[in-house]
Structures are given as structure tokens and as C-alpha cells.
Amino acid sequence: MNDILSQLAAHRLVPVVVLDDARDAGPLAGALVGGGLPVAEVTFRTAAAADAIRAIADRGDVLVGAGTIVTAAQVDQAVAAGARYLVSPGTSRAVVERAQEHDVPVLPGAVTASEVQAALGLGLDTVKFFPAGTSGGSAAIAALAAPFGGVRFVPTGGVGPGNLDEYLALPCVAAVGGSWMVPRDRVRDGDLAGVRSLVADAVALATRLRP
Ligand code: 3PG
Numbered sequence: 001m002n003d004i005l006s007q008l009a010a011h012r013l014v015p016v017v018v019l020d021d022a023r024d025a026g027p028l029a030g031a032l033v034g035g036g037l038p039v040a041e042v043t044f045r046t047a048a049a050a051d052a053i054r055a056i057a058d059r060g061d062v063l064v065g066a067g068t069i070v071t072a073a074q075v076d077q078a079v080a081a082g083a084r085y086l087v088s089p090g091t092s093r094a095v096v097e098r099a100q101e102h103d104v105p106v107l108p109g110a111v112t113a114s115e116v117q118a119a120l121g122l123g124l125d126t127v128k129f130f131p132a133g134t135s136g137g138s139a140a141i142a143a144l145a146a147p148f149g150g151v152r153f154v155p156t157g158g159v160g161p162g163n164l165d166e167y168l169a170l171p172c173v174a175a176v177g178g179s180w181m182v183p184r185d186r187v188r189d190g191d192l193a194g195v196r197s198l199v200a201d202a203v204a205l206a207t208r209l210r211p
Contacts, residue, residue: 004085004105005126005174007063009152011039012168012206014087014177015199016067016156018043018184022051028182029056029064031192035199041087041177043067044074050081057082069106072098079104087128087154087177091115096122107154111135116148126152126174133158138166145172161205168209176206 008014015032017040019025025042032038038061042053045068056064065085066078075098078086086099091108099106100123110116110127119127129141132155136143141153155167156177167176181202186194 002105004063005107005152008039008085008154009174011037011063012175012210013037013181013202014039014041014065014154014156014175015182015202016041016043016177016179017052017182017187018045018179019048019052020046020184020188022048022055024187024190025052025055026059027190027192028187028195029059029062031196032182032199033061035181035196036203037181037199038062039064040182041065041067041085042083044069044078050077053078053081053083057084069095069099071095075099075102075104075106089128089130091118091122091127093122096124111140113144113147116144116151120148120151125150126154128177129153129155130177131157132167133163137163138170141167141170141172145170161202164202164205165209168206 056062066083067087069086069088072094079102086106088095088108107128109130110119152174154175159176159178160180167173181198
């Protein structure tokens, strides 16, 4: 695992952020840092994504990455904006190879043995297990870890305080991603104190669950 992915793994949690307005990025970053989790995966689902990443990257105190990266052009935009890592919902050779050209770590989505094998074939050892809840959850990850001993998973999608323990208990889980700590409506409404509190709760829970 490279250095950036090791830092993600050390935090154990990856907040998945959807920002409608790049002006919310700075205050959100402040809430993440204040809550004890200086990590953000800003998804390319809104037009604000690149500017939001740039604003967070410029602060220098948050490990910011880009999510929902589905094209090589988005890889270029995200890296230019300052994304330190990239996350894809699925495994795309074009996305992975462009990320590798930039020497930026990429987590492609993989939930089947064939998809994990494809990621391995592209030289990767860490994948996003997405959507985790509807793809068999922690039991499916444990089953995949048997043949793929060196692979680390970042389950995301349907994860929250009620099932975080199942995922973090697995040694092959590098970190867990999710939006529950950073609800889109709270960010949009400027409820940064609420976000900070959710983030702090998530950090406390993950710390309690640390093996
Ligand atoms: C993602 O892009 O990783 C997911 O939308 C996050 O899933 P969640 O909202 O269920 O946490």
C-alpha cells in the first residue's frame, strides 16, 4: 500500500462528501478537522467538485481525494485540483491507468472475484467494496479475502454507526467510507456544528472498535 493509502487506513474512516457549492468546502473542511477526521472524498457528482477539492487542498490540513471518478478526463481534473487519491464506483482500466500516469493512488470499485482480479491485474492491492450493503456486506468481503490474501478493501455504501463494527473487525478492511458523517443537507444548510458532532461520534466509535 502506498503512503497516501496508509494514511487513509490510519484514519479508518473516509467521509464521502457531496458539495453543491464550492463555497461550502472550507467550512466543511473545518468541521472535519474539528471533529478529528481530516479526510474527505469529494465526489464528482456535482459541478462544484473540482473547485471544492481545490479549496480544501489549499488549506493543507485535510487528506482530500476525489470520488465518483468515472472518466480519464475527471482523473486529470481531480489531480489538477489537488486530489491526493481517487475513488471510482467500478473498475475502469482507463481511469486506473490515467491515475497511474499521474502517480496518484486510485481505489476502483470491486465486489466480485473477477473485479478484484481485474484490479490486481492493473497492479492494485486496495479496492473500494461498493455498494457494500447490497453486495453481501462484511460476509462477502471475508469470503473474497480468502483467495485474495493481499487485497485490502474499503467498504462503502450502506455503512453507518449500526454496522461499522462488522467491517472494521475484518483485518482486510483498510478503512470504511460513507456519507453518514457529512449529510449533504446539513452541509448545504450550514449546520457545521452538527456535521462536526457526527464526525466526532464516528471517530469515537471507530477508535473504540480499533483492534
Ligand atoms: C459513495 O459514493 O461511496 C456512496 O454514495 C456512499 O454511500 P453511503 O451514502 O451509503 O454512505
